[in-house]
Structure formats: structure tokens, C-alpha cells
Amino acid sequence: MGKRILMKGNEAMGEAAIRAGCEGYFGYPITPQSELTAYMSKKMVEEDRVFVQAESEIAAINMVYGAGAAGRRTMTSSSSPGVSLKQEGISYIAGARVPAVIINVQRGGPGLGNIAPAQGDYYQSTRGGGNGDYRLISLAPNSVQEMADFVMDAFELADKYRVPAIIVADGMLGQMMEPVEFRDPVDIDSLPKKEWALTGKKGRDQNVVHSLSLGGTGLMEHNEKLKKVYNKIEKNEVKYEEMETEDAEIVIVSYGSASRACIGAVRQLREENKKVGLIRPQTLWPYPYDIIRKRAKSAKKVLVVEMSLGQMIDDVKIAVEGQTEVDFLGKAGGWVPTKREIVDKVNEIL
Structure with missing residues (x-):
């Protein structure tokens, strides 16, 4: 842990993601979280990591899917209507068991709504907003300090269980400034190897990352495996x-x-x-x-x-x-x- 720094919530989440070893950020600006995208556009380049402002929210979440499948720590962020556009991709990511971090700085809705703080995305965040039986680890901070801490936790939990994790914030938290103390940066090279990832065959058995399962009982068995993972999360990760x-x-x-x-x-x-x-x-x-x-x-x-x-x-x-x-x-x-x-x-x- 270092010295306390006065930071806006959106920017604190960006800094925490970098310290957590985020290797690829893929996003699209939307208020009230645009400062996060702007922060990553500068800091990720300084760290010689990947930043892409995608052409849409749909493109961004699918870039997360691809980079995550390659074993990289990846993240996207948006606000309520933007996260709605990402739901199909999030379902694919969950079905393929790809770790990823999603940040939702919620605004008023339904629809485009306004840019004021709200909590109308609770169902979307906790019930799986896309199709199928899946869950997201959903972390809900109430301070800038927790925003930073929970982002680092989200990367760890996503990797631990091979599931997507979401930060359920809101416009007030994203825009407010408070003192925050950051944890020490993660050494990316020391992270456990992801043996399932798509890194080139390199003499080993082929890895396949997908969410498609046609015929037989394969999809039922896959859902049962997912349920066992979710049961472990429910047992161990309540906060x-x-x-x-x-x-x-x-x-x-x-x-x-x-x-x-x-x-x-x-x-x-x-x-x-x-x-x-x-x-x-x-x-x-x-x-x-x-x-x-x-x-x-x-x-x-x-x-x-x-x-x-x-x-x-x-x-x-x-x-x-x-x-x-x-x-x-x-x-x-x-x-x-x-x-x-x-x-x-x-x-x-x-």
C-alpha cells in the first residue's frame, strides 16, 4: 500500500485495474464513466499495454472475449445502456468460462435516461442480463477506496473461478473525489499460467474456447459444471x-x-x-x-x-x-x- 491520493472514482478504478495487471482495455465512452476510458487511454499506453476505443459497446465486449480467451487480464467499462448492449457478449464469455472484468457506472433509466446516479441495473447485474443459466460475481462499492479495492478483487476472483466479474457502481461514486490508498501492483509475469488459454499449440494438446454445444448431453453437463463453480462462489465469496x-x-x-x-x-x-x-x-x-x-x-x-x-x-x-x-x-x-x-x-x- 502506498500514500493516499485524492482521486475521482472513475479514475481510481482505472488505476486499480492497471495495478491489478490489466493487459487489455476495450471500451466506448459514455457518461458518467467517460473519465475511466480517458484515464485508460493514457495510462495503458504508458504501461505499453493495449487500449482500444472500439467502434461500439458490442465490439468492445467481443474484444474482451478474444483477449481473455488468449489468457490476458482484460476489462471493459460502460454505463447502463452501454452495458445492456454488452449482454450477449457477456453471456458468451460466461458460457466459454473466460475471466473478464466489467465495470458499470449506473445512470438513470430505462433507455437512455439521464446521467444521474441510479441502481436500476441490479437485476441485470445479479441475474445474468443475457441468455442462459449463468452468474456474474457482482461487487458493489460505496466509496472510492472500495472502488479501487474491488477492481483488484474482481480480477483475482475472475481468474480464480474462470468467470466474469462486474463492479456495480453508479454515477455518484464515479464522479466523487475521495482519498484512496492503492495496493501494490501485481507482477503480471508471476501470475499463474492459464493452461486452458489460446496461446498457440506449442506441442501440447489443442485448447478450444467456445460456448457452442450441439447435440447430446454436452450442454447440460457443461451447465452442471458451471453450477458447481457457482456453488463454490456462494460458499466462499460473500462479503x-x-x-x-x-x-x-x-x-x-x-x-x-x-x-x-x-x-x-x-x-x-x-x-x-x-x-x-x-x-x-x-x-x-x-x-x-x-x-x-x-x-x-x-x-x-x-x-x-x-x-x-x-x-x-x-x-x-x-x-x-x-x-x-x-x-x-x-x-x-x-x-x-x-x-x-x-x-x-x-x-x-x-
Whole structure:
């Protein structure tokens, strides 16, 4: 770890990717993440690595597929409608078991929407926005420091499990500036060799990377293998933070930028001697069902706070299993719930 540097979230993710050993970045500019693409256009060239501004988001994700299949650490980034265009390619990457990192700095939608922060891509990020049975490791930071840390984690996890990983950020996080301390750079040459990669035959058996499977039971067996990988991820890679939940009568569940307002609300409500706590998922998939289920047993109500009309609430209800009521506070179209609104909602519940 080095000294703390004041950086914008988008640029911090770019620097973290370079330190994580990203060898190829393929992207297309779209607000509110264009600073990330601009940062990579300069820094990747300085590092003698590959930067390509593709002709479209569709081209970019397929370049990621190709470079990843060659065993290189690769990344793309975009914002909500751009990530939508990448979904077919992401499905191919998942089916072919190619590691890759995707960054989504979410904006208001549906459609082109606006460039304000939102969390309307939760379903897309956690359920697999393309076709077929697949999952993305979905990491949800709520600070510039976590944006940097989670990008480095995403590269490690993608390689470890041979799956794509996505950073589920938003326009507020991408544009804000905070002090960030970066981990030491990864030595690319010391990374484990990817024996499955397309590196030229070189006297070994042929490697084939693809997602096509016609006839017989091959595709069913492939999906079963993928499921075993996903089961391991669900067992080993769940991340979350808790705040004041041990005795909480109201448990708030929130992530990303929305959770920052919830932290302030919990502090204020605790000062007023009201038993309120917060669970903040840091992985949206795998999702922290167990801890939410545990806290719901003793809570009077669970309150979900999102920058959407209600998407994560589905996972919270799955976790709660009807043990208590689940309430909701959400704002869509690029609006962020305020601390005052959260405090008022909790007081209304109490």
C-alpha cells in the first residue's frame, strides 16, 4: 500500500485495474464513466499495454472475449445502456468460462435516461442480463477506496473461478473525489499460467474456447459444471458489512451510494435511542442471505433502501423468508434517498 491520493472514482478504478495487471482495455465512452476510458487511454499506453476505443459497446465486449480467451487480464467499462448492449457478449464469455472484468457506472433509466446516479441495473447485474443459466460475481462499492479495492478483487476472483466479474457502481461514486490508498501492483509475469488459454499449440494438446454445444448431453453437463463453480462462489465469496445490528428492531439493507445516506441515518437514530441497524451487501452476487435471515429473526421490520423502484428487495425477501415484514424506500430516475427521508421512514415504521 502506498500514500493516499485524492482521486475521482472513475479514475481510481482505472488505476486499480492497471495495478491489478490489466493487459487489455476495450471500451466506448459514455457518461458518467467517460473519465475511466480517458484515464485508460493514457495510462495503458504508458504501461505499453493495449487500449482500444472500439467502434461500439458490442465490439468492445467481443474484444474482451478474444483477449481473455488468449489468457490476458482484460476489462471493459460502460454505463447502463452501454452495458445492456454488452449482454450477449457477456453471456458468451460466461458460457466459454473466460475471466473478464466489467465495470458499470449506473445512470438513470430505462433507455437512455439521464446521467444521474441510479441502481436500476441490479437485476441485470445479479441475474445474468443475457441468455442462459449463468452468474456474474457482482461487487458493489460505496466509496472510492472500495472502488479501487474491488477492481483488484474482481480480477483475482475472475481468474480464480474462470468467470466474469462486474463492479456495480453508479454515477455518484464515479464522479466523487475521495482519498484512496492503492495496493501494490501485481507482477503480471508471476501470475499463474492459464493452461486452458489460446496461446498457440506449442506441442501440447489443442485448447478450444467456445460456448457452442450441439447435440447430446454436452450442454447440460457443461451447465452442471458451471453450477458447481457457482456453488463454490456462494460458499466462499460473500462479503457484507454490518452496523448496529445486534439489537436492531429495524434492520436497513442498502448498498452503494444509497448506503452512505443510511449510515448517517443509523447514527442519528441511535443518538435518539432508537434501535436501528444496517446491513450493507458488498457482493450482490453471491448475496448475503444468511446474515439478513439471521437478523430478521429478531427484528420487527426490515427496510430496503435503493436508488430504484425496488429490485434488491426481491433478494431481501428471499433471505427474510417471511419471518418479518419487509418495507421499502426507493427513488428512481437518478435521485438519491436522503438521510432525512430515511430517518422519517424509520420513524414512520416505529
